[in-house]
Amino acid sequence: MELLAIFISAILINNFVLHYFLGICPFLGVSKKLDSAISMGLAVTFVMTITAVVSWIINHWVLIPYKLEYLQIVSFILVIASLVQLVEMFIRKTSPPLYQALGIYLPLITTNCAIMGLALLAALKNYNFMETVVFGVGSGLGFTLAIVLMAGIRERLDLADVPEPLKGAGIALIVAGIMALGFFGFSGMIK
Amino acid sequence: MNLSSRMIVVLTSVGVLSGALLSTVGLLTRERIEANRLKEIEEAIVSVVPGTTVNQKIYEEKDFTVYATRGEAGQITGYAIYTAGTGFQDKIVIMFGTDASLQKIFRLTILDQKETPGLGAKITDEEAFLQFWENKDCSQPLTLRKPPVSREELGASEINAITGATISSEAVLNTVNASLAKLRSLIQEGTINIEGNNGQ
């Protein structure tokens, strides 16, 4: 049941955006339209799952056995950057419709701190392989949930009478704050 | 030099330089970082088992480590148990000390937690929580007293809950009870014994 706890916690309690503040840039930048938010969320989930697997392998098969922990940051960032490139090329070759849907979001993901954050947090929490994979999928879905909810709210917000200085990022952050408060209600549900 | 060989040369040299720099930094800081980590554990052990001067790790698995502790004259003082459980938000990492017969908890300290500041985070507070753990009878599972009462009124194996943070208090209590049960069964199986000479 440990795995289920990690999964639910990654989606609802320690949500990447609303608890760890990771992936704020796409959360604010790509949440203006619902359908692009869904695509972004799925692209992130996809890359996060692969990153979880690859970063675990690097950490436990290379860095820890050879006592190279100090190369963690450099190796993670390089691996993530090349991984995103590979995924992009692979999707373009194999599935043009999927590329159409996710293509433009993939390059944006390289500098997305959520991906790097996932690799670092999984290493920090000392998860085993299965736990890392579940953590990756859960965190991706948590990100998707947050960005989709945000897009839904922002589409309606367009019609609202927001005070001039708060238009744009200001009101988006306040909405995120209220969402974070709502998600806070999920704390303590895992015992 | 054509472009692609220049790219390779540049990337390789950037990589080699950074690698060289980092391994120097890594070597220079490794010992100190390791020492910091050990010192934290060491200090926690001494604080939870009074009179301890030496300790020996006798059992280790994920989130559960047992140290056998000895005093100045080499006499056995008890066990220090490092354990972790799920709290309100995230993991709570605990160290507590017991006597050698596992009948009494000397003290408990929280090493790491991410509970709500001002509520659950009070589990690190001496006044609000930690004082109730001093010299508790743990021959039977500990129970939570709610609403909290004064220290004198508290039963021998009762711990006061923190007002407004029952889940965090319960999390610590359950983790301690589970660790004690686990340690008892490990001792019964003969996997560990207090002398610390389990096959080593």
Next chain:
Amino acid sequence: MASKSLRQEFFKGVWDENPIFRQLLGMCPTLAVTNAVINGLAMGLATAFVLIFSSIVVAAIKKLIPSQVRIASYIVVIATFVTMADRFLAAFFPPISKSLGPYVPLIVVNCIILGRQEAFSSKNSVGRAFIDALGMSTGFIIALLILSSIREILGSGTWLGHQVLGSWFEPWIIMILPPGAFLTLGILLGLIMVIDRKLQRSV
């Protein structure tokens, strides 16, 4: 750009192009570590260290790097300095390193740093790159200090660990929780807009 004085180069990072309040870059650390002034300050200084040294190195070697591999090279340079900052904190300030957790390594994906290399250091002299990085760092630290001061004073009644509000004050715990970070920054952004508009009107 060459017409700008060094003074202007410095101050643009503090106000006109403040990384947090204007460019909305580097939001993750900004929101995550500003629950106490000490964390905000440590984060600001660590980021400043990485930004300044990366900018100097990138400006110094810019001519040697073919443009196709520039991003990869910048990332390695940045990651090197981030690792140094991370190891330094872990070795000499373990409590701060522990409370900042993964956010020090995450400086590597802070968009401010890569952004400045791409937009400025790779096109300017070492001296200018240094001044620009210094200005941006100052702007970043000021923003972190403002945010963390508001959150720590209202959320714990203290500033840098010292009691500033009397015992009559019931701390607003929400301020040091994640929602408080979003709300404070959102309102601050609104305030900055108001101030800016007043300034422009008076000019």
